[in-house]
Amino acid sequence: MQRLNRYSLLWLQAGPAECRVETQAQPVAEHSLLFFTPYQPFQLLAAGPVRGVALRFAPEFFCIELHKREVGCNGVLFNNVFEFPVLPLPEEARPEFAELLQKLARELGQASLAQEELVFSYLKILLIAATRLKVAQLAALPPSTAEPHVLSRLKSLLETHFREHHQVQYYAERLHLTPKALGKIVARTYGKSVSQLIQERLIIEAKRELYLTPRCVKEIGYALGFEDSAYFSRFFKKAAGVTAEEYRQRVGNVSNLRLPLSILPD
Structure with a gap:
């Protein structure tokens, strides 16, 4: 990878x-x-x-x-x-x-x-x-292949509440489904679990905050609903492959656009 x-x-x-x-x-x-x-x-x-x-x-x-x-x-x-x-x-x-x-x-x-x-x-x-x-x-x-209503509602709910609600149960209840039923719909359509969608949305926002704001890592974690800063740090590193501080330091260190003209299989 x-x-x-x-x-x-x-x-x-x-x-x-x-x-x-x-x-x-x-x-x-x-x-x-x-x-x-x-x-x-x-x-x-x-x-x-x-x-x-x-x-x-x-x-x-x-x-x-x-x-x-x-x-x-x-x-x-x-x-x-x-x-x-x-x-x-x-x-x-x-x-x-x-x-x-x-x-x-x-x-x-x-x-x-x-x-x-x-x-x-x-x-x-x-x-x-x-x-x-x-x-x-x-x-x-x-x-016939358009997005079902439940997925449209899930997108809206996730975008509005991902900071304060990290549990699948919350979204399932708002959609009047069991977590298992919601999970089957999401997996069938997106090939992911509901938990993965929530986690990926949190990571996107964390990266945005790290790049665009001077907030410290603890503040960013708290704003995203993580009361334990150590847990947020572990969560970010597992998802991003680097610590939050390393991400902030490394992203943006490349000063020029690069255009390699080939793609090789791994």
Whole structure:
């Protein structure tokens, strides 16, 4: 599993692979985009050769939290606890994405006037295009595969109450279901447990606080409903792979955008 201290966008251009993210695994067809946040564990496995592009950028270069109103990719492409982070890229959209990546690569290959501003603009355009495509694909789902009402309500409840309610029982009761019944619905749709959804949402918020605010770790833990700061520290390290202080120090230490032009199977 890789854990990078930057955002990653992978375009698998040739050769199917299996992608493992956190505790999930899913086959990924060629011409799919994959999106990962800093320190999110992921792995690509393939039986044969694969080819693609990896775009990686540091949060201090482009923070999806700070630009969420302009770009809208946070919670859609990145930090979506309900969806696997994959976006099938239809044939008609590929030339646009290929052109943007070529422009990024060309601009990064030579130092020129206002280079950072131009790279920033290309990246922003690429993320907006991907977000629009993802939203359009979700809207085009036929009614038979649309999200059931209970899952829509769960999303709303989780977003409103994840800080103060960490127990599955609370959400099951609000939805008039047993924890077991709710767990079956969530597992069948998302391949995760309700507890995993709650924990992932807490970690997303903890990372946001560590990166965007000067609050100490104890304060962040308390704001997220952890009265025991030591327990919060263990909870964060188990999920993120580093301590909260290490996350704060390391995320943002990469000063430039990097554009490796290959993806290799692990």
